Amino acid sequence: MKGKYKIIIAILVVVTGISYLVFAGVKDTFVYYLTIDELITKVPEVYNDKVRVSGTVVTGSIDNNIDRSLKFKITDGDAVVDVEYQGIVPDIFADDVEAVVEGTLNEQNIFKADLLLAKCPTKYEGEDQLKNPNGYQYKKEKG
């Protein structure tokens, strides 16, 4: 019986430790996931808070400089947010895709992102795209 109590105590210690890890892990690393609308209504208290925002990349807004600073705008169809980012750009990132950025909005209302993810815009395997009588066209040479 003595052994059993010891094990129960040891299990309690381990479980407490893990619970603490979860608590501390969540507390130190969580970020709010906001829509663009929520981001804008939270100005100015949102300044310098780490948040994650997603929106559609405004067509033609991507300015990808050789020194790796990437500027673009995201929108929810209504409001527009300017984003600046340095780092790895996912292959899927392009005009009109849904971009997810994590970082902070500064007082000039520019979103300084340190993480950029992109999601494909097509949610469903649509057959509409197949209805084009010529099927798919070869893409025009990109300039």
Added chain:
Amino acid sequence: MSEIGSISILLSFFISIYSLVFSIIGVKKRNRSFVKSAENGLIAIFLLLLFAGGSLIYELITLNFSIKYVALNTSTDLPLIYRISSLWAGQAGSLLLWSIILSGFTAVVVIQNRNKDRDFQPYVNATLAVISLFFLFLITYVENPFEKLDFIPNEGRGLNPILQNGYMAIHPLTLYIGYVGISIPFAFGMAALISGKLDDNWIRNSRKWALFAWTFLSVGLLLGARWAYLELGWGGYWAWDPVENAAFMPWLAGTAFLHSIMIQERKGMFKKWNIILLIITFFLTIFGTFLTRSGIVSSVHSFAQSDIGPLFLGFIAFILLFSFSIFTYRLKEFESKEKFDSLLSRESAFVFNNLLFLAAAFTVFLGTIFPILSEAITGNKILVGPPYFNKVNVPIGLVLILLMGVGPLISWRKASPNNLKKNFLIPAIFGIATGILLLILGIREFVAVATFSICAFVTSTIFIEFFRGVKVRSKRGENYLVAFSNLVSKNRRRYGGYIIHLGVVLIVIGITSSSVFLTQREVVLSKGDSFDLGRYTLVFEGVKTFSNDAKDGTVATLALFDGNKNLGNMTPEKNIYKYEGNREINQETEVALRSTIRDDLYLILSNSTDDGRASIRALLNPMVSWIWGGGIFILLGALVAMWPGVKFARFHSFIPEISGTRRKTS
């Protein structure tokens, strides 16, 4: 051909209902011919689904665009091999493949157990028929891979270019085999609960399946990691993305299960616990599929999504409710034979192994669904990213690795000081010495020093085990090689397990080195510029553009030097696929990689200008190849453990007699 496929899956659907009903009636009424007929039905499903799979592959190869699935997943420019692998590129095909694998495994189970346990096996068959039924329902009525379009497109949508990669062609297949493989031990567990035969037979007859499934899950995870590393071009192999977590969670729970069934076999303990673990593992495989397919958690991986989410939720609810209610019903019938004696014992090492694996699975689960939970509770969508997963799982992982050294050697019941000294003194010295050596060498990263020390400890326990075994045998006159091979072949499970543990150590070393000691640089280069990274020097020789039928490519050439030694050219590319078909992605970063046992030089071409400048991100990832090497060890160890040995064959030949006598007495 597609008609054959359609009819095959429709027939399979009805036969699985038939097999379910007749298995149950047969076992209840003790009608052998009913049971037999149900078994034949299950074998027939496999043959029918092979036809269905074959006909879909035929349609994919011949590009019959009148079929929606073909039009959505292939295109005329797709090479043969990827036309075939398109079978699992989309939703409907994946579900069909899932059903084929399940029916194949079911057929093997039926044939292996044809004359065994007539009052048990029908329940296994019935459980498998239920699982089949669900997937066959999906492909027959919801996501039919043979669905026709009412028009014929001239061209299909094509396969996503990032999926056109050898690893991507086999990684999903491997994972599916692992996922589906879990169904088999689950079916045995359910049969034990339903029939009330709660002894260890169900574990004995299904544990190889559990190990088999686990091996495929492990290899599948590693192949996925390798694919991400080579193809996604961000320099890493694991990002705690929900899709990765979806595959990782059943692996964690399954690993706990594989360990804890050993203690039931040896000591008759943990009987209830094993059933619970198995239910959790199976739940996590279905939940993982639900997670990736329903789009409920946003992931960077682009999966085809559809409305099957609610159906999956319904199926998950059914599984959990059914299995836990029948478990509760049988709760009083479990007999546990032994009790714990001491904290310092192998039994308690297993307890903590299980506790920690399950805790890891739970914390990953929590982190993955955190956005949903927080939105439901607080109204705010809050997420936790990779830092959360690392913070929580690194300490858990470290303790688990330590246990990996302790568990196999500590005595059962109660470890005496003598036992501890005999088994752990030398490894502990090795471990501590490694730590001190690393500190002397100037390494100050605590996590790395701790991890390497523990790894040294575990490795030496394993080597000492092999060494002792060989020494004992060689004293009896066997030469070392013979002694070694006899040692392993006489106790395959044990030594196979050690080999797997060694593989895990290699993987842990690789992960630790590559995440703690990573160096990277971002540089903008003009022709002739050079830069250093670690021991390497890279000289930029310019960018070229090229064009072929499929893509417009930009390729940067960098000459690589180690000191003065020229090691050839590295050529990272950035390609734009001309074909617009698969709109999800038309750009592809092709990294340049030089992999050695010491480190990986990983070059990404981020951008380039018309005047010939290029921006390059260069990473030096230490010891990444150890991760893949560890995977080979895991595969090897699993093969050793599963290989049918002499003992196993003899064990098998006894089965009919044993079950025969049991039937008479009952």
